[in-house]
Amino acid sequence: MSTIVALLLVLLGLLAAVGGKQGLGDFVALLLNMGIMIVATVLMAGGFQPVVVAVVAGLAVLATIIFLATPDSDVAGTAFTAALLAMGLVLLVVVVGVVLSHTAGFGQEDSEELEGFSLTIGISFQHLLIATGLLSTLGAIAEAAVAVAAGLAELGPTTAADARERLGSAIIGTALNTLFFGFFGGFAGLFIWFAQLHYPFWQILNDQIFAGELIQVFFSVIAVTLTVPLTIWVSQMRHQGGQA
């Protein structure tokens, strides 16, 4: 049996044991997301505009995470609306960041790995990086939107603004930890490499791969930070709309 399949089966067992029906929902969401990401990659390689593919795949990913993880449809509705708004804003930030940073494609550190590959593939690496930047933030956007929407629902509609702000700040605080470690875990190899080669700081800051990675972290931080007030706002709008 392939290792990935075995890992999936073990995770299914764990999720079912700990989460019951909810756990099975989480597992289905993960499988769907895996499928969406593979299909998105194939479509991009097939010549479809990568940013368009990413936006469409992004909608599907957000819907999957939010609706399968949230039993309360009111909470899910608020979270989804806010997540879509956040995704739109984040796309703007990502486009500006990627275009101005020229971090698309590969860096010198990748050259060994690229031996034997044709790099003139006719697909814009800049568009691929915009797609990457957008998609990598979506998990964090969905998580923050669900957490805020669920927290607000628990607090009730008459809560003071201060309590809402406290809730939002707490969620941003923990999300920042998740992102900091998550990204560092994704690129520990690169950090160690740079440290062992004793690259000076200015060189690291301008390095294509490192700058690209750092910008990716900032995209996610900005995404989470924008999602929280947006979710509070959407929740209030929906509440007012419901009363009218």
Next chain:
Amino acid sequence: MNRFYGKTISAKVKWGLPLLVFAVIFGLARWDAGLYRQPIGQVTAVRTTQTRAITDNLGNRDRTTRQAVTARLLNTEARGRVVHFNHTSVRSGAMDSRLQVGSQVFLSQQNSRFVLLNRKRDGIVLALFGFAVALLVLIMRRRFVMTALSILANIGLLLLVLRVDFNSHQVAAFGLFAGLAVTFTVVTALFVLGVSRSAAIAATATIGATAAGVALGYAVFHLTGYKDLHLEAVKYVTQAPQLLFFVQIIIGSLGAVFDECTDITAAVIELPPTQNRFTAGMAIGRSVMGPLIAVLFMIFIAETFTESVLWLRNGNSIAQTVIWVMGLGFAQSLVSAFGIVLAVPLTSGLATFLAKEGRA
């Protein structure tokens, strides 16, 4: 009334602050060439001297552009000097893109000629950092201080560990990073929760769940004989990719597991002892574990996009690409998910047990 008026004005204006910070930092960085010893040039004119359509042996069509570039040096003794060089790029931009008037680049002098070395990127990196911090301060206000201190402390720890030279001691390196993970957890717990019973519970549960998740992952890897898992494809590693892969999993999942453990602990500790604390903790854990798994999944998989497309366009099959390129991301997210799921009963149990002890 007056105060209320002032408040609405500032409420609208304040959202412009992050944009202002972004613009100021980005603008300033265009004038910081004096801080660098490496020559930096600003492109003053470009002329396309040749474009050529190319088709590689797989039928991918692309276009190369050769530009004659004029640039003015912004620093070093040769400041103000005008230099000329040629720049070739491919439209898809795998290695470099076309230069435009105003682009700032690092140059390297070879004999009397200058060649392009790298783009200057400090402006956009620092500007986005400033934008993010301004946004965080606007929304979290004073609460941002503790979060920032906690992250700074962790970055400090990380830099300290990275100074150690462990090229020759791979096993020691793994031990060092495992120790680092424990320290990260304890430091973060102390910053977020203070010296308290909650901090002790959350830190213990985080370390326990992460260790259990990674151990389970290791067992599965071993039992399946790493079938279709290509650890040699771990990026930027020259030796012992397996150890580094586990380091990446441990550190990568730490934040998510900690996030979850804090939520559960906070909920359980606040409950009166008359209620079933364990059940309440499990309920909180169940509701957060799915989205947390998704956060890490999207981070780890999106990283593989560019390379996956390159593989597919180079005539590799979808199965090969998924196994070789996306496979490590999948494995990393799945093993991280083990930790995230195991943290739910572990934290609920620990918090229930210790909360009881506290009352007694």
